Amino acid sequence: MNVGDILQRPLITIPAGRTLLEAARLMVENNMGLLVISDPKDKTKPAGVISERDIIRAIGSGRKLDVSVDEVSTKQVITVRASSEVAEAAKAMNRHHIRHVVVVDEQGKLAGVVSMRDLVGERATLNAILQSNEKEVFIGGD
Numbered sequence: 001m002n003v004g005d006i007l008q009r010p011l012i013t014i015p016a017g018r019t020l021l022e023a024a025r026l027m028v029e030n031n032m033g034l035l036v037i038s039d040p041k042d043k044t045k046p047a048g049v050i051s052e053r054d055i056i057r058a059i060g061s062g063r064k065l066d067v068s069v070d071e072v073s074t075k076q077v078i079t080v081r082a083s084s085e086v087a088e089a090a091k092a093m094n095r096h097h098i099r100h101v102v103v104v105d106e107q108g109k110l111a112g113v114v115s116m117r118d119l120v121g122e123r124a125t126l127n128a129i130l131q132s133n134e135k136e137v138f139i140g141g142d
């Protein structure tokens with residue numbers, strides 16, 4: 001089973017320069033824990049990501065909700081190709097201690113986001129991960 005097979009939801013992006021409050025609203029409206037910040041020069045490319053974890057961390061360290069998403073986002077985006085096995089997405093999450101991976105097509109263009117919730121949500125996906133012949137153990141985050 002490929003990552004592309006489990007891409008269900010439309011990609012939710014937020015332009016650079018928007019605030020944490022706007023990001024939190026978008027997350028709530030779309031039931032998404034991670035937004036992709038699109039590259040202003042090429043909207044098909046990710047310039048960063050912001051997750052609910054980043055917003056909580058920002059609030060916990062005293063930042064206000066009108067701060068720009070760029071100030072708390074992660075710029076080095078972890079991606080997997082839509083054509084990769086779902087086990088690759090699980091391994092990337094495990095390796096980088098993240099609960100989301102950004103999915104790109106063969107040209108590196110944005111295709112969507114897969115969350116840990118998506119991976120564990122279907123028996124077929126779990127089976128595909130378990131049947132992966134790699135010996136690496138998948139230990140998720142929280």
Ligand code: AMP
Pocket residue numbers: 033034049050051052053054073074076077078079097098099100101102141
């Ligand atoms: P998460 O556990 O996915 O909510 O995110 C935990 C941390 O990892 C946050 O700082 C996110 O910005 C970052 N993060 C999550 N997913 C990715 C990703 N695909 N690429 C880069 N950083 C990420």
